[in-house]
Amino acid sequence: MSIDKSLDKLESKIREERKEIIKLTSAKLLISLFEAVEITAKSFFKASPIYRQSMKKYYNDDRYDKAEINDRIQYLKSMGFIKTFTESRERFVELSPKGFKKLKKLSAEIKIDRPKKWDKKWRMVIFDVPEKFRSSRNSLRFKLLSLGLIKIQKSVYVYPFPCTDEIVSLSRSLGIEKSVTVMVADIIQGEEEIIYRFLKTKTLNQKDLEK
Incomplete structure (x- = not known):
């Protein structure tokens, strides 16, 4: 086989593999489109712009199979x-x-159990997902927020209770487990503000703060 034919075959294989990487299920596409929707809201506000999204990012990206x-x-x-x-x-x-309602149902498939009392430790979810897995990265961000985690940096989210198993399961289901890390810390920068935010969402309560 000539070098040119070998290269053509390799390029064809790469294109096919790249297509497989960006394949989206209907559920993943729904989540990716409306990742900004606050799924914990009790009601549906039709007037909000977050419920209307352009398809431009999918049609203008050659990595997606338009059909x-x-x-x-x-x-x-x-x-x-x-x-x-x-x-x-x-x-x-x-x-x-x-x-x-479907988005809310999808977000409820993985839940984090709450222990009786907070152990005063922080679970930090850190990820560096390649751009070629953008859809999975968007789905991860959506799910982390729906689980109650708080975003403290671009790709860093925090939670007060054990959640390693749930995050590993989630990242594995999205095919990006090698790009996601869960760390446990005794103290983090801006802790008082973060505690306040978790109190506001009722993830933490005053009893959790007792020594």
Whole structure:
């Protein structure tokens, strides 16, 4: 086999592998599209711009299979989770109330059990996910927030209770377990502010702060 043919075969294989990397299930696409939605909200506010997203980032990125994305969109639309429309030649999708409920259901699949009392330690989730896994990275961010973790830096989230097993399970399901680390710390910078935020969300309570 000539060198040129070998290179062509290798390039074809790389393109095929790259396609596999960015394949999205309908559920992952729904999460990726509406990662900014506050799924803990009690009601659906249709007027909010976060419920309407452009498809531009998928159509303009050569790593995505456009036909596959369209199939996923069509499925989500047929299930009543989204609506689609075109504005100024740009395609948009809008989350429906039924889709909002689906997002809440997806976020509830993994839960972190709360111990009786806080051990005064912090669980820090740190990740450095390559750009080629952007969809999985977005899904991870969405899920960490839905689990109650607080973002303290771009790719650093914190939680007061043990959650290693849950985070490992989550990152493994997204295929990015090698890019995610869970660390335990006795103290972190800005601890008072972080405690206040967890008190506000009722993740922590005053009893947890007792010595």
